[in-house]
Amino acid sequence: MHTIDAHHGGHGDGRGGNGRPADGRDGGGRNGGAGRAGPRIAVVGGGIGGLVLAGMLHRHGIAATVYERDGGIDARAHGGTLDLHPESGQRALGDLGLADAFGAEARPEGENLRILDAAGRTLAHHAPEPGSGTRPEIDRGVLRKLLLTTVPGAAVSWGRHLTGVEQRPGGGHRLAFADGGRAECDLLIGADGGRSRVRPLLTDARPEHLSVHLQLTVSDADRARPAVAAFVGPGSVMALGDDLNLGAQRSGDGTVRVSVTLRADAGWLDRQRFGELSWDATVARLHGLLGGWDPGLTGLIDACDPGSLVARVIEALPVGTRWPSRADVTLLGDAAHLMPPVGEGANQAMLDGVLLAHAIAGDRDDPAAAIAAYEAEMFDRAESVGAESAMMETMGLAPDAAERVASFFTQR
Structure with missing residues (x-):
């Protein structure tokens, strides 16, 4: 619980260039999965939580496009190290098939x-x-590079700073980026940190x-x-x-x-x-x-x-922050439950990512039910962990x- 989460409230790093989806469209592709079309999924934020989600969806055969603000993996400093917990961060890496790779990189x-x-x-x-x-600890930059190996290169669109979200009349959202680009999606997932631009679609919590x-x-x-x-x-x-x-x-x-x-x-x-x-x-x-x-x-x-x-x-967001569930938008990580940086933030974001992906894969025909189930568990878990993190932050000062x-x- 001693790790300071140095990347508190922002997007993760990219891997270089301003890549666009391989199909030539500036938006999430139709999802795979036994050849069946699915909703276009946009993940705003290529930080640790967003990459875990995208990698886990890919393992389930479900496509998603990650829109990342930074232009490259080395666009800025990655911050310090993270201690990954067995029940959250390490569980996520296990589900992603990265347990051995993590063991080779971690520092017990x-x-x-x-x-x-x-x-x-x-x-x-x-x-x-x-x-x-x-x-065990792992450098944040090393972890990001590890997670990027689970996401197809064409599924990440770099240098995309979200500036606006518009509700489409027929459902879903239209996204606007600082570079003038546009994208559309049926399911919008905010993994964009403590100052999330997606969060206001769901709650007034600040x-x-x-x-x-x-x-x-x-x-x-x-x-x-x-x-x-x-x-x-x-x-x-x-x-x-x-x-x-x-x-x-x-x-x-x-x-x-x-x-x-x-x-x-x-x-x-x-x-x-x-x-x-x-x-x-x-x-x-x-x-x-x-x-x-x-x-x-x-x-x-x-x-x-x-x-x-x-x-x-x-x-930090108020402990116990919740919102009425919607079928077309949800949040994970700091966007959903920003906590004091006492070692839980990245771990909870990683667990959010795998659990949300499992929920979407487990109920492909009813995204509303998938989102509602994910949020119900996440809300209770985040409230419990957030309360302990708040206690630690108060005690430490x-x-x-x-x-x-x-x-x-x-x-x-």
């Missing part, structure tokens, strides 16, 4: 976690024996501000900053106190990502004007947030690459967070 040692207080004292240390861990997250990087830590690499170890460290969370996590590519999460109002980031500060002034301001903390912890800030600060707000979080992990 990434489960190593130390929890410290602001004085630098270790209060808890989770270090599973080799082979005994249940939630994400609520929770906190602020500042992330920095230490590139090639083993070579460039061996002391930092040794301190962080193979997994991550989390230091808590003074309503702050200072974290550091190793990725498989040798990068260490350092983060500071704090309880602050929605306008705090704008008032900081980080973009106008020199790097030395930025580091000094971060040190000001951690005044009185152990120098061994605040030294993580000093070790980070100049100019590497990425700042964002943390938001409490004045006595170090003791409470250490006790929580020790009991588990």
Whole structure:
């Protein structure tokens, strides 16, 4: 539950180029499945959840077109690592036939976690024996590339930033993209993150501000900053106190990502004007947030690459968000149940993807029943997981967070 979901609220990455469906039409193709035509399915967002859904539909012989905002797999940084859970993320990979491939790429040692207080004292240390861990880590970029192997290349349309959705008089939707392109579909699935453009078709619920997250990087830590690499170890460290969370996590590519999460109002980031500060002034301001903390912890800030600060707000949808079911549109992942980034977001999106695909495949003649069944399970599951995630987020930024979080992990 310690992973920060660095891609909180957006589309996933593409694989290069501005590909269009192979049939030449700018829209979802008629679905296969024993040669029988089916509804045109459009998946908005090629992130982890959207790719799981598209890959699982393909395994069922059902075509779908994924519309992804980014122009390529390396169009931007992928963020950190994810700990995949047996009952959700790993289950999805198993259903997709990727269990062995995941095992070859995963980092079991990434489960190593130390929890410290602001004085630098270790209060808890989770270090599973080799082979005994249940939630191995995998770099987000590696996972996306793995998922892309399950989706036909012609089924993904890259560089497609959704700007509008219009209800068609005869049913379904007409989609408009920033590049001027258009597409039509019978079933629209929003997998487009916390700021989903599809969600307003179903509910007026909006994400609520929770906190602020500042992330920095230490590139090639083993070579460039061996002391930092040794301190962080193979997994991550989390230091808590003074309503702050200072974290550091190793990725498989040798990068260490350092983060500071704090309880602050929605306008705090704008008032900081980080973009106008020199790097030395930025580091000094971060040190000001951690005044009185152990120098061994605040030294993580000093070790980070100049100019590497990425700042964002943390938001979540109200726990228990639901909507009346419709046969022509639904949501998955952050679009459906945006949660605090405490390790559940990607896992739940992956589980959403496989369960929605199974529902559609299991009731091909009644899409309304398939969507309703998927949403009924998803709503209950998301409410339960969302409530626990909200509790973890509150606990992690409490004045006595170090003791409470250490006790929580020790009991588990």
